[in-house]
Amino acid sequence: MDAIDRQIITATQGGLPLTARPYHQVAEQLGLVPEEVIQRCQRMLEAGIIRRVALVPNHYKLGYTANGMSVWNIPDTVVRAMGVKIGALSFVSHCYRRPRHLPDWPYNFFVMVHGRNRAEVETKVDRLAAVLGPYDLEHDILYSTRILKKTGFRLHHQRIE
């Protein structure tokens, strides 16, 4: 990643223009040729710096107001296999392995589940439990009850989802 890549990241952090040739607009803004912007974006996609170019819906506005952070204690040896399986489910938005903090925090597997209400989230968590089967040693669901702070966050002046 060089200075020009960073300029492209900065220029697209707020989103891609809604015009027929959005990369042309970005190029014009930065004084580059469109082909270079497209090639650099493709390269960042291949390198995994760009996860993908996609639409992120406003899930609250779409009625998905219950967002449960389900946390699981599963054997370390099966985390990877289960992560791949669980991550593929359509109602899962984030799926991570994180450290336990014993004895306070026994959970090592975090799965964000979105639903229109808590009952829907719980039904989905039951489906996760069924997939995990005997590996589900214990689990819990944490709901956010208040947003204390929410800012788009920036790393090196770049906004990240």
Added chain:
Amino acid sequence: MTENLSDSLALDATDRCIINTLQTGLPICERPYAAAAEQLGITEEGLLSRLSGLRDQGFISRLGPMFHAEKLGGGLTLAAMQVPDDAYEKVSTQVNAYTEVAHNYRRNHIFNMWFVLATETPEEIENVLVSIAEETGYPVFNMPKQEEFFVGLKLEI
């Protein structure tokens, strides 16, 4: 919530199809919307006009490249605290004052404060966590991502 439900009922089948399809991704090419429109069976013009409508009505949080935070060179972590009710407001103010704290949520658990830290370099994470613990007087539990299996919304609406 009733309001949210009626909001989403305002969407027609094409809008829903657009939202569902574009969550998966747009190609990086000269005319990405034309490529997506073809897949959806609508015109490029039609797609662009619907997308601006959806954006203006607040149905779209973002449309563009999604960046991988760690690969951009910064530090990122999730941290949690157990804060007693009578200290909650004060601690919340103290934590939120850090510019490195991007999101902070109250959750219904003994661990009732959960925040995301984003720093310019990975090394700074530890310093900020120590500083928050010292300033608030409560331990901060660092829960960095050790492995990632899926990131991205794919809500079926």
